[in-house]
Amino acid sequence: MIEHLPVLLVTVPIVAALLILLLGWHDSRFCYPLTLATILFQFAGGIALLIEVMREGTIHYYLGGWAPPLGIEFVIDTFNGYILPIVLLLALATAVYARRSVEKEIKPEKIVSFYVLFQLLVTGLVGMTITGDIFNLYVFLEISSIAAYTLIASSRKPRAYVAALNYLVLGSIAGGFVLLGIGNLYVATGTLNMADLARLLPASYGLATVHTAFLLLVIGFSIKVALFPLHLWLPDAYTEAPSAVTVLISTVMAKVSVYAMFRVIFSVFTTAYFVETVPVTELILFIAAVAIVAGAVLAIAQEDLKRMLAYSSVSQVGYIVFALGVANQIALEGGLLHILGHAVMKGCLFMVAGVIIYRLGTSSFSDLKGVAATMPVTCAAFALAGASMIGVPPTIGFASKYYLVLGALEAGHWVYAAVLLAGSLLAVGYIWRFIEVAYFSASSHHEGGDHHPAPGVREAPLSMLVPMVILSILCLVLGIFVDPLMKIVAPAVSLLLGGA
Amino acid sequence: MRENVVIRTISRISVPFIQVFALYVIVHGAVGAGGGFQGGVAFAASFILMFIAFGLSGVEKRLGKKWLMVYSIIGIAIYAGIGFLCLAAGGNYLEYGAIESAVGVAHLHGYLIDAVEMGIGITVMAVMVSIISDVMDRDGESP
Numbered sequence: 001m002i003e004h005l006p007v008l009l010v011t012v013p014i015v016a017a018l019l020i021l022l023l024g025w026h027d028s029r030f031c032y033p034l035t036l037a038t039i040l041f042q043f044a045g046g047i048a049l050l051i052e053v054m055r056e057g058t059i060h061y062y063l064g065g066w067a068p069p070l071g072i073e074f075v076i077d078t079f080n081g082y083i084l085p086i087v088l089l090l091a092l093a094t095a096v097y098a099r100r101s102v103e104k105e106i107k108p109e110k111i112v113s114f115y116v117l118f119q120l121l122v123t124g125l126v127g128m129t130i131t132g133d134i135f136n137l138y139v140f141l142e143i144s145s146i147a148a149y150t151l152i153a154s155s156r157k158p159r160a161y162v163a164a165l166n167y168l169v170l171g172s173i174a175g176g177f178v179l180l181g182i183g184n185l186y187v188a189t190g191t192l193n194m195a196d197l198a199r200l201l202p203a204s205y206g207l208a209t210v211h212t213a214f215l216l217l218v219i220g221f222s223i224k225v226a227l228f229p230l231h232l233w234l235p236d237a238y239t240e241a242p243s244a245v246t247v248l249i250s251t252v253m254a255k256v257s258v259y260a261m262f263r264v265i266f267s268v269f270t271t272a273y274f275v276e277t278v279p280v281t282e283l284i285l286f287i288a289a290v291a292i293v294a295g296a297v298l299a300i301a302q303e304d305l306k307r308m309l310a311y312s313s314v315s316q317v318g319y320i321v322f323a324l325g326v327a328n329q330i331a332l333e334g335g336l337l338h339i340l341g342h343a344v345m346k347g348c349l350f351m352v353a354g355v356i357i358y359r360l361g362t363s364s365f366s367d368l369k370g371v372a373a374t375m376p377v378t379c380a381a382f383a384l385a386g387a388s389m390i391g392v393p394p395t396i397g398f399a400s401k402y403y404l405v406l407g408a409l410e411a412g413h414w415v416y417a418a419v420l421l422a423g424s425l426l427a428v429g430y431i432w433r434f435i436e437v438a439y440f441s442a443s444s445h446h447e448g449g450d451h452h453p454a455p456g457v458r459e460a461p462l463s464m465l466v467p468m469v470i471l472s473i474l475c476l477v478l479g480i481f482v483d484p485l486m487k488i489v490a491p492a493v494s495l496l497l498g499g500a
Numbered sequence: 501m502r503e504n505v506v507i508r509t510i511s512r513i514s515v516p517f518i519q520v521f522a523l524y525v526i527v528h529g530a531v532g533a534g535g536g537f538q539g540g541v542a543f544a545a546s547f548i549l550m551f552i553a554f555g556l557s558g559v560e561k562r563l564g565k566k567w568l569m570v571y572s573i574i575g576i577a578i579y580a581g582i583g584f585l586c587l588a589a590g591g592n593y594l595e596y597g598a599i600e601s602a603v604g605v606a607h608l609h610g611y612l613i614d615a616v617e618m619g620i621g622i623t624v625m626a627v628m629v630s631i632i633s634d635v636m637d638r639d640g641e642s643p
Contacts, residue, residue: 007583007593015580018573025566065595 002052006061006074009045010127013038017119024112031115032099038119039095042126043088053081054488060132068132069196075132078492079267079336083259084129086340090251090347091122093467098244100461101354105242110154117154121147121248125256134182134268135192137260141178141224144256145171148249152241163236170223170233177220184213185268197268205277214269214278221261225254227321228291231314238310243354246306250313251347255339258320262335266496271327285325289419291318296426300433305363306353308430309346312389315423316342322420323404331407332493333486338400340485341388344478345397348385348471352378355460355468365433369441375459379438381472386431388475391424395479504553511553518546526621530613536620543621544628556636568630575623582616 016038023030053059053076061074076084098118106114124144131137149171153164186192188209189200204210219230226234238246265274274280295315302308320342323335355378356371357363372379388395391402401424408417459465478485522542529535550559583593591598594616596609 004587004593007587011580011583011593014576018576021569022573061592063593065592065597 002048003059003061005045005049005052006059006076006130007063009042009049009130010074010123013042013119013123013126017116017123020119021112021116024115028108028112031112035115035119036095039088039092039122042122043085043092046084046088046126049076050081050085050488052076053078069191069193072136073132073193074130075195076130078488078495079263080129080259082336082488082492083255083339084126086343087125087129087252087256088122090255090343091125091248093347093351093471094244094248094252097247097351097354097464097467100464101243101358104358105156105244106154107156114151114154117147117151118244118248120144121151122252125252128256128260132194133192134185134194134197134264137263138175138179138182141260142175144253145175145224148245148253151245152237152249154245155240155242157240159236160240160242163233163240167233167237170230174220174223177216177223181213181216181220184209184216188213194263194268198270201269202272205273211278214274217264218261218280221257221264224257225261225317225321226314227317228287228294228314231291231295231317234314235307235310238313238350239304239307243350243357247347247350247354250310250350251343254313254317255343258317258339261321262324262496265324271497275327281325281327283325284321285413285416288318288322288325289416291315291321292419292423293426296423296430299430300426302430303365305356305365305368305434306350308433309349309353312349312427312430313346315427316346316389319401319404319420319423322416323407326404326407326411326413326416327497328407328411329490329493329497330403330410332496333489334400334403334405334407336489336492337396337403337482337485340478341396341400341475344471344474345385345388345395348381348468348475349389351464351468351471352382352385355464358464359458359460365437368434368437370438372438377465377469378460379435381468382438383435384472385475386435388479390427390431393479395475396482397475397479399479399482507553511549515546515550518549519543522546522621522625526617527614529617530610536617537624539617540621540624541628543625544632547625547629548632551632551636556633560633563629565630565633568626568633571626572623572630575619575621575626578619578622579616582612582619 016034020031020034023034049059058075058077061076062068063072063074065071067073095118102111102114121144124140124142124147127140128137128144131140149164149168152167153161182192185197185201188204188207189197191197191200201210223230223233238250241249292315295311295313295318299308299311299315302311316338320335320338323331323338326332353363355375356368359375360367360371362368384395388397391397391400401420405417405420408414408420460468522539522545524539525534525542526536526539527534529539547559547563582596582599586593586595586598589598589602596612599612600606600608
């Protein structure tokens with residue numbers, strides 16, 4: 001069974017998605033348990049694959065029994081073996097969280113299709129993570145993207161359509177760039193298998209076709225991960241989407257896009273190409289540094305909690321791409337840790353925003369005064385995850401930024417190391433805004449020392465509270481037990497730096 | 501929609517030919533250019549022609565809006581089912597040879613490819629038609 005797990009992780013959920021659709025027509029109550037069960041299965045499978053990879057080494061699965069480069073293969077190595085459980089953990093947490101929020105935020109007649117698309121989105125992302133074929137990567141990218149566009153548009157808010165359309169246009173352009181890049185690579189080498197590409201490409205490193213392919217792929221994925229000047233779709237999409245969808249796309253989808261970028265740059269082009277043949281690391285570092293600062297400054301300027309968190313994502317993506325620019329062992333360890341750390345903490349923060357919208361119907365700062373009095377657990381979760389976002393020890397956010405700064409110093413980038421620290425200081429600015437409003441402002445609902453909470457505003461429902469609290473505790477636990485984590489991350493980085 | 505005898509007659513004549521050609525494309529997928537996707541699109545084109553010639557509501561009544569989604573599910577179920585059968589027969593996903601050697605029928609893998617292509621074709625056809633029927637003008641009435 002375990003040897004077929006890679007393909008089952010993709011095919012079983014697709015069949016399940018159809019089953020959700022079919023049963024959902026009969027009775028929409030079937031949808032949720034089925035979705036949860038499927039994602040639970042995927043999560044267990046992801047963990048099993050990680051254990052298997054750590055014990056036995058890289059797993060190859062040949063679809064249809066055709067060996068690559070002829071056939072498509074699924075490859076699970078230490079890098080995506082590490083990403084896959086992160087993706088599925090967050091998908092699971094979101095699935096648990098989604099039920100109540102979906103009941104409130106999605107029209108009843110759209111609930112069935114919501115869960116179908118939710119399942120397809122997760123499946124597309126899983127496929128992107130485990131595939132070893134670059135064209136297959138594009139196909140899964142499109143599956144997940146199209147599901148994401150529709151999920152964003154499923155919100156009741158009218159502006160969600162505009163946000164979804166914006167994202168659709170920019171996402172399709174990104175997809176086009178990626179496809180063109182893949183086409184160029186195919187022209188240059190005649191293969192689409194990633195390992196095979198890495199083997200054949202060095203002979204063509206001088207070709208303009210390959211340079212163009214590199215450029216197209218990097219720009220395409222930069223739009224997908226919302227790297228600073230290309231982030232324009234992100235704030236609207238994150239703000240207008242239903243809460244559960246925001247949690248999913250801001251964590252899982254953003255991380256898988258980053259994964260795809262790393263995979264293509266390191267495993268297809270290898271470090272030799274982008275450090276020596278086409279030295280772009282300085283440029284990437286510069287863009288990442290601008291992203292870190294600009295994202296954080298824009299976040300501070302926002303008047304809405306969800307929008308602020310969205311801009312904070314722009315800033316945090318900068319940290320991960322920064323690791324790519326430094327491209328040494330320590331910085332990349334920090335970058336990979338930040339993929340996990342940012343997924344967990346941003347998932348938690350967006351869940352808090354979702355819960356607040358669920359109870360108060362708004363996430364504008366001016367309406368959140370004194371909200372900590374009525375929703376203490378929610379605000380505590382925000383404080384903990386926020387501390388991790390700032391990088392307070394011993395949270396996971398501290399660990400990843402510590403490695404990033406160390407890596408930057410080792411490579412001699414003193415100025416950029418200072419930028420990283422400045423980014424953390426700016427993060428204090430935007431995290432503190434919510435803390436101040438929630439804890440230290442008199443509630444607008446009960447002026448004059450009257451401490452009765454406003455009607456209808458109370459602590460979040462349990463099914464939303466549990467995943468949120470677990471994620472916020474994970475921020476702390478992962479930060480404390482970072483050493484066992486490094487046993488997974490370090491081999492993954494060695495794999496990336498060692499070429500294919 | 502205004503009655504137009506020429507358009508309706510020509511469509512009525514050409515629809516079966518388009519559909520036979522679509523089936524040919526699907527079946528040809530096992531041995532050469534063609535396949536489920538292209539064939540499915542061609543098959544959908546025959547229905548789209550009918551939409552144009554006979555109007556949306558009439559054709560939709562015959563096809564059944566809900567049935568289109570059921571067809572698309574059936575198509576993927578065929579694809580996934582054959583894939584799972586391969587797993588059950590001890591091969592990798594979609595490794596047709598595994599079923600062939602398990603059952604012992606010669607050239608079975610060719611038929612299995614055709615079946616899988618049919619599955620893809622049915623799904624593509626159903627989804628294409630449902631997209632068109634969703635975006636087509638309904639004279640102002642909402643779907």
